[in-house]
Amino acid sequence: xxxxxxxxxxxxxxxxxxxxxxxxxxxxxxxxxxxxxxxxxxxxxxxxxxxxxxxxxxxxxxxxxxxxxxxxxxxxxxxxxxxxxxxxxxxxxxxxxxxxxxxxxxxxxxxxxxxxxxxxxxxxxxxxxxxxxxxxxxxxxxxxxxxxxxxxxxxxxxxxxxxxxxxxxxxxxxxxxxxxxxxxxxxxxxxxxxxxxxxxxxxxxxxxxxxxxxxxxxxxxxxxxxxxxxxxxxxxxxxxxxxxxxxxxxxxxxxxxxxxxxxxxxxxxxxxxxxxxxxxxxxxxxxxxxxxxxxxxxxxxxxxxxxxxxxxxxxxxxxxxxxxxxxxxxxxxxxxxxxxxxxxxxxxxxxxxxxxxxxxxxxxxxxxxxxxxxxxxxxxxxxxxxxxxxxxxxxxxxxxxxxxxxxxxxxxxxxxxxxxxxxxx
Numbered sequence: 036x037x038x039x040x041x042x043x044x045x046x047x048x049x050x051x052x053x054x055x056x057x058x059x060x061x062x063x064x065x066x067x068x069x070x071x072x073x074x075x076x077x078x079x080x081x082x083x084x085x086x087x088x089x090x091x092x093x094x095x096x097x098x099x100x101x102x103x104x105x106x107x108x109x110x111x112x113x114x115x116x117x118x119x120x121x122x123x124x125x126x127x128x129x130x131x132x133x134x135x136x137x138x139x140x141x142x143x144x145x146x147x148x149x150x151x152x153x154x155x156x157x158x159x160x161x162x163x164x165x166x167x168x169x170x171x172x173x174x175x176x177x178x179x180x181x182x183x184x185x186x187x188x189x190x191x192x193x194x195x196x197x198x199x200x201x202x203x204x205x206x207x208x209x210x211x212x213x214x215x216x217x218x219x220x221x222x223x224x225x226x227x228x229x230x231x232x233x234x235x236x237x238x239x240x241x242x243x244x245x246x247x248x249x250x251x252x253x254x255x256x257x258x259x260x261x262x263x264x265x266x267x268x269x270x271x272x273x274x275x276x277x278x279x280x281x282x283x284x285x286x287x288x289x290x291x292x293x294x295x296x297x298x299x300x301x302x303x304x305x306x307x308x309x310x311x312x313x314x315x316x317x318x319x320x321x322x323x324x325x326x327x328x329x330x331x332x333x334x335x336x337x338x339x340x341x342x343x344x345x346x347x348x349x350x351x352x353x354x355x356x357x358x359x360x361x362x363x364x365x366x367x368x369x370x371x372x373x374x375x376x377x378x379x380x381x382x383x384x385x386x387x388x389x390x391x392x393x394x395x396x397x398x399x400x401x402x403x404x405x406x407x408x409x410x411x412x413x414x415x416x417x418x419x420x421x422x423x424x425x426x427x428x429x430x431x432x433x434x435x436x437x438x439x440x441x442x443x444x445x446x447x448x449x450x451x452x453x454x455x456x457x458x459x460x
Contacts, residue, residue: 058171077138080153088144106152114141196220261296301422308429313356321351328364340378349385363430366423367392389452
């Protein structure tokens with residue numbers, strides 16, 4: 036979730052609470068003002084009636100034409116000085132009871148005592164509530180619209196340096212040995228973040244360079260004595276004076292040296308893949324790559340009496356480093372041949388945006404989520420290095436390809452999805 040959306044949610048939640056409380060307070064205030072105004076007007080009318088009755092009693096006859104707003108009747112009992120109350124009077128025109136606020140008070144005129152009641156209609160509570168709710172809804176919608184527009188425009192302007200910083204970081208590559216320089220702006224926090232990232236990147240770049248040089252130097256230094264050992268072993272094994280026991284020892288040492296050489300090469304390739312050191316990319320036809328690799332494995336497939344089933348009618352093109360593409364396909368095919376039955380079956384298919392390589396084989400002893408781990412082997416007695424599938428996984432992660440493995444009906448099935456058609460490593 037974007038920061039702006041999350042911030043707006045908090046703003047809207049707080050605003051809704053504030054508007055609800057404000058609506059309640061506004062209703063109480065509005066109702067209080069109306070009540071006070073009614074009471075004030077009723078008392079004004081009382082003063083007017085008292086003056087009129089002191090001058091003449093004609094106002095007594097006026098009540099017949101005042102509808103429900105005035106009532107004057109004779110009274111023989113002593114009345115309170117003032118009674119303020121609410122009542123409801125039936126209106127024959129509107130055919131419903133209408134609420135009134137009435138003021139009852141006594142008036143003495145020419146030796147007679149009168150009970151006077153003057154009234155004013157009250158705005159119904161539901162009308163007040165409806166008005167307040169309508170006003171609050173309009174104000175809230177206007178506030179939300181204004182907040183959204185202002186936040187959207189401000190975020191575009193204020194957060195532009197942040198998104199520019201992200202674009203620069205996404206394009207930056209450590210192995211190019213370029214100093215990272217981020218633009219400065221008028222916002223202090225973004226400038227501090229840029230400085231922190233630059234310092235951190237400089238340190239990471241330095242450590243990356245040291246690690247890269249160490250791996251390359253170590254690999255080179257290991258390969259040289261290994262080459263010498265293998266050469267010497269080949270010379271020794273050709274000697275006619277060696278016993279059978281000595282021949283077996285030399286053969287074992289040669290095999291161990293070859294294995295160590297392959298291990299060193301595999302680990303170096305894996306490190307270079309993970310360090311994103313393969314930048315050259317080109318358009319590659321996956322079908323042609325599979326056909327070429329299968330030709331290289333023809334002899335090994337024939338030796339194990341493996342039946343090869345091809346389904347390569349669908350043409351698939353991707354953009355990636357050719358060397359990595361060859362390693363990807365060869366490792367998958369080599370794994371399918373090595374762990375196949377003899378006789379067995381291999382099925383190679385190119386489908387829409389994916390390749391599927393299936394082979395017969397025993398159920399894996401490891402959990403499916405462990406098969407792509409380093410030095411994990413289905414058969415502990417196997418001479419495999421346990422790095423073929425980890426290299427495949429590393430290549431797929433670099434190019435954001437999907438890699439899935441399933442085992443069903445005695446068939447291992449590895450699928451690579453090329454929905455992302457490739458990018459620069």
